[in-house]
Amino acid sequence: MQLEARLQEGITAHRSGNLEAALAAYKDVLTDNPDHPDGLHFLGLLHFDAGKPENAIILIRKSLEQNPKNAAACNNLGNILKLSDRSDEALEAYVRAVEIEPRHQEAWKNISVMLEGATNNDDLLPILREIVRLDPDNANAWHNFGLSLMLAGHREEAADALERCLEFGAEAWSDPVWHARVLCALGRQERAVEHLEAVVAADPDNKVARYQLAAVRGDELDQAPEDYVREHFDGFSDSFDDVLKNLDYRAPELVAGEVVKLAALRAAPFRDIVDLGCGTGLCGPLIRRYCDKLTGIDLSPGMLRKAAALNVYDFLVEGELVGFLTSDLPTHFDLAVCVDTLCYLGNLQPFMEALCSALAPGGILIASVEHLDDPSGPDYRVDPTGRYAHTPAYLRRSAEAAGLDYTKEKTVVLRRELGKDVHGLIFELRKPDSDDR
Incomplete structure (x- = not known):
């Protein structure tokens, strides 16, 4: 006893x-x-x-x-x-x-x-x-x-x-x-x-x-309703990183890899980078060293709390992407990253137009989406998972309609889910310099 x-x-x-x-x-x-x-x-x-x-x-x-x-x-x-x-x-x-x-x-x-x-x-x-x-x-x-x-x-x-x-x-x-x-x-x-x-x-x-x-x-x-995205990810925030680790989730590393390539071509770090849909901050630590200031935005306060604990973001904002990008921002971004956030938007035209207004001349977006490989079908489709997939042709067309240059894309495997590979695209857009016009 x-x-x-x-x-x-x-x-x-x-x-x-x-x-x-x-x-x-x-x-x-x-x-x-x-x-x-x-x-x-x-x-x-x-x-x-x-x-x-x-x-x-x-x-x-x-x-x-x-x-x-x-x-x-x-x-x-x-x-x-x-x-x-x-x-x-x-x-x-x-x-x-x-x-x-x-x-x-x-x-x-x-x-x-x-x-x-x-x-x-x-x-x-x-x-x-x-x-x-x-x-x-x-x-x-x-x-x-x-x-x-x-x-x-x-x-x-x-x-x-x-x-x-x-x-x-x-x-x-x-x-x-x-x-x-x-x-x-x-x-x-x-x-x-x-x-x-x-x-x-x-x-x-x-x-x-x-x-x-x-x-x-x-x-x-x-698009997926804002309240759905907020509620879904708030409920998911505590287990999010562990679940994605088990899915061999590669999207943050793939997007960050493109940032590293761009940074190697520059004499100085990017001045302002924004992480659009930053979630728990999986991409932030991978790109922090390549910028002077890093801003993250997300709809989910639960996700933002996890991101804040990393101490890599200078600013974290709770809000919706298009509303944020069209607000009275204190800066224009010379680089934006967007990791698997556009899969909750079908129609990308409002996003592309808002992005163009928020990028500095010569500013770049690197983003990931799920790949809809159906040239004869719709531009985008919502799957039973609740996520959208987009065709490469639609990405190019909506970007160019907003005044952005569609400069690069490559097919990738974003993760493995329920025993199957989920195929995606990593693509790059650029806002023309004023002297390019």
Whole structure:
């Protein structure tokens, strides 16, 4: 009893941030019993908090040797392995957690995030199949089983599993529209529409569901509504960076790579760069050294809080792109970057005209968009994901109509999502110098 009381003192000190007191308590426990599983587990977490992840992994693995049935320790081990870029081992740890405790919510969430960027889940699929057989009312298991089936190429069985998820009701999911988007990708559009109509009927103020319903039905929309974008990304801001990392998201690096090429041709840094739709600031640290001043703008206050924590932006503005670019700006930008923000705009003409007014003569935009490779079809199209794709011809035409020169484009893979490459374009525009006209 004294040993357990001393352990609890350590845990209490640890949670309050008193790492020195926590360390002393954990050492007392392990001096008395070097194989104490909880002492090893919490000492491992303390080592991680102190910036020693390798020590943490060793200690938590030793803890699990003593108590292999500790689902929380497996989940914590997975978190540390994931942050140490050991994704395969992390996934194994999370799966072990749900094998031990089939309703371990945090482990299921972690599995979901990792599966969205996975390409191979051969070992996971039979485990999930057995879990849903033994626990058919486990909503998280069905969700991950469907995702795992889809990654394995079993599209019909995956769609059946994800339809099963809808039977648990929208209240079972933090994102009640995700399954509808994936069902569309699997050819079950009617069921997706039916589900989204039910969500909207139950919650008419759900802006995300209303827009998603319009996108899945293929309604003619010129852009995603501002309130949808703000609400969607505010809810996504805490997990945004981790999710994109698992999707092998490359757009910020691709755009920044073009900035580096331009900077190499200049004798001095860019005076003013604006990051249009800066989000959590993924592009900011990659381009900061190439400018005197860096401004970021985004609709989502949650995203801007994450960007502010990076301490790389001189100014951060909450607002809508076109409104910002046409406002009474204190400067004209000699470079603008726009990373996967135009995928929430269909009609780009207002943006192009606003951009032209905000760029200095000779100013440049480097941007990424999703590639609509259909020369005989529409200029842009909203997909069931809620994102727009654009044709290269439309990008050129709308830029030139606004008085901008369309100077460069290249096809790229922006990320990998649900087992497939998402193709895009990195393009460059230039505002002519006054003596070019």
